[in-house]
Amino acid sequence: MHAHFSTKERILSAAEELFARHGFAGASLRQVTAAANVNLAAVNYHFGSKDNLINEVFRRRLDELTARRLSALQSVRETGAPSLESLLEAFVLPALNLATDRFGGSAFMRVLARAYAEHDQTLRKFLSDNYGHVLKSFAHAIQDVLPDLSKEDLYWRLDFISGALTYAMSDFGVVRRPAGRSDDEHRRHAAHEFVRFAAAGLRAP
Amino acid sequence: MHAHFSTKERILSAAEELFARHGFAGASLRQVTAAANVNLAAVNYHFGSKDNLINEVFRRRLDELTARRLSALQSVRETGAPSLESLLEAFVLPALNLATDRFGGSAFMRVLARAYAEHDQTLRKFLSDNYGHVLKSFAHAIQDVLPDLSKEDLYWRLDFISGALTYAMSDFGVVRRPAGRSDDEHRRHAAHEFVRFAAAGLRAP
């Protein structure tokens, strides 16, 4: 199917899809390697262990996602007086693009949702160590725009926003794309709805 | 430890706690029965299978949770002119009380967060068949309070709110309980922050 992709890449894609569907414990390496059309031992050869494969599934997407987010944030801040909405867009649009542009990107959003439900300390630490700084950067930028919002309230609301975004994008919800609307239009509409909702939530009295 | 509880009840409590911590696939019946101090075969004797045990873990709590939510909703509507905040509280507080009143109730909230992340059709269908009507009732009540909000916008925002709530309940985010605050206070604070955020989001222009 994707014979031009490397063994590592095929394993990562298959793992992402199966972890999204069955969870990290629920998807076995035998399922993953069968779906990726590679030998069972290839996982341990290329990734060392299943646990590390899970980490690499995150790293592959999150590295680019955070780079795009930070670059969008930088662009917005350079305009001088960014609006709250433009800051939120800098956070949301890269994720939406990842979920819709790429083959399998939406599976990653479902994997991310699974990670939120995991209380496993290893995975949580990996994510917070490697990608916690992005949330901090956006928090600072938003704090500048909303100087009257206490730091604690700000972090609560950013927490809610992260959750709302992840779940909205991993298609659990009631809102489905209408038949007469293209994927691109749907994405734009979702982003618009989300930014409006999140901005109002952040501005709550 | 809890020798006065029946075997069935001890299994359900231990399963709830371990499913919350390790997931449905990640927690084994051997772990569950060891924690419950019962024989391994007791699960299949009393519940038939692991899958059915999972369902019963939900049924035990959700029957009462939905009853309390609907009764709180009824109370709020009977006041004549309910506020948006009071409707949201009618949805959130019963969950909160369940998590605080009962021994082990907070574990159930984490189990519920896991269930939302599951794409397993069996579990999702069980939940939506048995408890989906509660969400519909709240949606109608909120529509009454926000008559200018289009139906499409309402559903978008309810989607975001479900995600935010799930996320908040799964206790993953950057907001950690401060050292000087009890678990109970932390949960109460979370509910307050959540209602304020969700109400503002629903009222977005």
Place this chain on the structure above:
DNA sequence: GAGCGCTTCAAACGCGCGTTTGAAGGATAA
């Protein structure tokens, strides 16, 4: 005490798991 139904028990079943092994490709360079 005998019989009965419900519950608990230790032991085992077959199976699929993550991981390891050692040999077999296969490309590149001397």
Place this chain on the structure above:
DNA sequence: TTATCCTTCAAACGCGCGTTTGAAGCGCTC
């Protein structure tokens, strides 16, 4: 060609899984 390095392969390892079994325990009524 031979040697080297990286990769793939089939096979096996021990282990823990969900489930089943048949006997033993226990509280009843007769």
